[in-house]
Amino acid sequence: MNILSLLPFILIIGVMFLMTRSAKKKQQQAVEMRNQMQPGTGVRTIGGMYAVVKEVGDDTATLEVAPGVHAIYAKNAIGAVLDDEEYNRIVHGITAEDVKVDEVPDDASSLTQADEPAVSSDDSPIDLGKKAADADAEPKKTDGEGDTK
Known part of the structure; x- marks a missing residue:
């Protein structure tokens, strides 16, 4: 050969x-x-659904697919483990440039006296126009028994 x-x-x-x-x-x-998945990690399933890992078992992972909605998936159904920046960019549309370091939190729990918002000198109530609309309406006429005519 x-x-x-x-x-x-x-x-x-x-x-x-x-x-x-x-x-x-x-x-x-x-x-x-x-x-290497840990609770709080963003993932993409093999079906293309994005979720956050809540609990990891031996063969399964509990994923939060919407706020308050949990589903149990097999570990081999996880297609990719995403870093926080990529997960926020895809799911929430937040890029690294959108995040400001000096931003005050929404709950304002960490405000100091120097950070408190200034109070305007005009403390008069804001007129939403409801009273004006009621004044333009024709007054209701009643007969002596409380029934409207």
Whole structure:
């Protein structure tokens, strides 16, 4: 037998070996990624749904798919574990440039006296126009028994 006749078979076996090796490597990386999930991490499922990990079990993960809505998924249904910046960009549309470091929190629990908003000198109530609309309306006429006419 000539070595040239065996060359195609050797080449095919070599390509198959490399393909299975890279597939096993990708599979091992996916398993490691899923094992590193922690509560509070944003994930994308293999179905394309974005959620936040609430609890991680041996073979399952509890995901919060909407505020107050929890679902249990198999770990192998997690397609990608996302970092916070990517999750906020995709789900909430918030980019790193949108986040301001000096921003005051909504609840204003960390305000100091120097940070308190100034009170306007005009403390008069704001007229929403409701009284004016009621004054333009024709007054209701009643007969002596309280019934409107």
